[in-house]
Amino acid sequence: MSxxxxxxxxxxxxxxxxxxxxxxxxxxxxxxxxxxxxxxxFTHLLLLALANTGAIFAASWDLLVGRCGQMSxxxxxxxxxxxxxTGMLSIYLHWPIWVTIPLSMVVSVLLALAVGFPCLRVKGxxxxxxxxxxxxxxxxxxxxxxxxxMGERGLSGLDRFFPFLPYEQQYLAQYYFTLLxxxxxxxxxxxxxxxxxxxxxxSILDDDVASKASGINITKYKxxxxxxxxxxxxxxxxxxxxxxxxxxxxxxxxxxxxxxxIITFWGGIGTIYGPxxxxxxxxxxxxxVLTDVVPLETHWHMMIYIVLIIVLIIKWPRGLARYTTxxxxxxxxxxxxxxxxxxxxxxxxxxxxx
Amino acid sequence: xxxxxxxNLTKRFGGLxxxxxxxxxxxxxxxxxxIGPNGAGKTTLFNLISGFLKxxxxxxxxxxxxxxxxxxxxxxxxxxxxxxxxVRPFRHLPVIANVxxxxxxxxxxxxxxxxxxxxxxxxxxxxxxGLTELMLEPAENVGHGDLKRLEMARALATxxxxxxxxxxxxxxxxxxxxxxxxxxxxxxLDHPTRGIVIVEHKLYALMKIVKRVIVIHEGKKIAxxxxxxxxxxxxxxxVYMGKAM
Numbered sequence: 106m107s108x109x110x111x112x113x114x115x116x117x118x119x120x121x122x123x124x125x126x127x128x129x130x131x132x133x134x135x136x137x138x139x140x141x142x143x144x145x146x147f148t149h150l151l152l153l154a155l156a157n158t159g160a161i162f163a164a165s166w167d168l169l170v171g172r173c174g175q176m177s178x179x180x181x182x183x184x185x186x187x188x189x190x191t192g193m194l195s196i197y198l199h200w201p202i203w204v205t206i207p208l209s210m211v212v213s214v215l216l217a218l219a220v221g222f223p224c225l226r227v228k229g230x231x232x233x234x235x236x237x238x239x240x241x242x243x244x245x246x247x248x249x250x251x252x253x254x255m256g257e258r259g260l261s262g263l264d265r266f267f268p269f270l271p272y273e274q275q276y277l278a279q280y281y282f283t284l285l286x287x288x289x290x291x292x293x294x295x296x297x298x299x300x301x302x303x304x305x306x307x308s309i310l311d312d313d314v315a316s317k318a319s320g321i322n323i324t325k326y327k328x329x330x331x332x333x334x335x336x337x338x339x340x341x342x343x344x345x346x347x348x349x350x351x352x353x354x355x356x357x358x359x360x361x362x363x364x365x366x367i368i369t370f371w372g373g374i375g376t377i378y379g380p381x382x383x384x385x386x387x388x389x390x391x392x393x394v395l396t397d398v399v400p401l402e403t404h405w406h407m408m409i410y411i412v413l414i415i416v417l418i419i420k421w422p423r424g425l426a427r428y429t430t431x432x433x434x435x436x437x438x439x440x441x442x443x444x445x446x447x448x449x450x451x452x453x454x455x456x457x458x459x
Numbered sequence: 460x461x462x463x464x465x466x467n468l469t470k471r472f473g474g475l476x477x478x479x480x481x482x483x484x485x486x487x488x489x490x491x492x493x494i495g496p497n498g499a500g501k502t503t504l505f506n507l508i509s510g511f512l513k514x515x516x517x518x519x520x521x522x523x524x525x526x527x528x529x530x531x532x533x534x535x536x537x538x539x540x541x542x543x544x545x546v547r548p549f550r551h552l553p554v555i556a557n558v559x560x561x562x563x564x565x566x567x568x569x570x571x572x573x574x575x576x577x578x579x580x581x582x583x584x585x586x587x588x589g590l591t592e593l594m595l596e597p598a599e600n601v602g603h604g605d606l607k608r609l610e611m612a613r614a615l616a617t618x619x620x621x622x623x624x625x626x627x628x629x630x631x632x633x634x635x636x637x638x639x640x641x642x643x644x645x646x647x648l649d650h651p652t653r654g655i656v657i658v659e660h661k662l663y664a665l666m667k668i669v670k671r672v673i674v675i676h677e678g679k680k681i682a683x684x685x686x687x688x689x690x691x692x693x694x695x696x697x698v699y700m701g702k703a704m
Contacts, residue, residue, distance in 0.1 A: 302563070304560055311550055320565065323532070
């Protein structure tokens, strides 16, 4: 037992404590894990739980676009399909949540393969336009089958997570559930992105002609990225739908498609952990700061995001996460004054003058 | 049976016939050079063989199997690997990961020796071309000469039966040219059954390593033979130097 513990401890120190960005991620996770100790309102718990699913959604988009370079402007398709398929299964067939969520993931992966096969023949901006059209088409289909999908009202009265718990504790339980889900899917996505397959994804992003010349079947790998991304996005959508008890047309809207894009550009595209951190920033800004602290009307929110994005892109073009990790790594390396760069030098010289 | 057999290959771009009825063959363990002035259609010929372009007519056979119409990645997995005239590294990836990409292809992963990890194999490939020092450097920080060698390591990672090098010495200084020449010769000695095709402008470097030269001018094959014969061929001199006044 003690040997296992020691081995775990040594691997923990070498994999987490020695690498500042990972230590930061670990501390953030600890912070989120201990957040309920402050006895927050249940609305705040729901807010953070929704941020967790939003983070999964954004990270899945980042794997597809930041790592594989397949510009998708219609990721809401998978988010919405996840929500709708789990909603329909649980309302009409009364299947339990633990069956419908994995099934909705399967549905979305199959849909991604069906959609991806024609989609991935086009590249760049054309691909963005084609993918953008699919959620719109799906919205049309949903309006057409009004009697099953309830049209614009959306499906409501979905099962809740942990209905056997008292009302207040349900929120706490689903907060922890989504947090663990985020941790698991974040680690899986990060591992995929940094695996041998992930290297091939980056090669497609960099130069698809050269990857063809290296013997890579790029259609297969693009579809793989599409399917993995769709699976995680639909899981986020399904969990989200069960938390707010409804699957509505807003989940397929353009706003939902642009949400992961905004989040990923804030966090740092292609990092996987960046969007996860930025999802919390956006959620807290959107649902807490701009509603409770400084109450603003909803249409002003988008304006503020846009201004923030412009500022961020000018100031930190590689994203918040990369900026932070770069700074941390600089701090770690620059122990000698000579290595610390001009800023520290100036301070040093000022002190000397005094 | 020849390793590679090209029969009556023709490719037209609108009114321009880039490759006009070219036939040649490459045998196992042979180094063949293809030379010709600018715009002669050498790179087009390469693109036709490696599947990046579809010919209007003609046949390309690899070990008596027609490979016309196959996708480029399938041709690589059949055993023809190529490099590009203008280097195409994966700029975001470190040098070693560039080679690892090729090792993820079906042929590349099959050819990894027993009990060897892909990373070990990639290091071996980089050793062959002398790039082990730059292993972890991102490809965007690596100089042009080293990228040329990286391209070759990436092509070699799939253990091709036929290696096609498109201007491997282009833009290299004499020292680098010498080094690359030696490594091509070493690769040839290590894998005696492998055929190598080299397209090149620098005749000085090329003539030293090849056994047979094919000269192309305006899409047509005008001469074929040993390097010494080609150097004395009147037609070839005319093409390169212009007609005697």
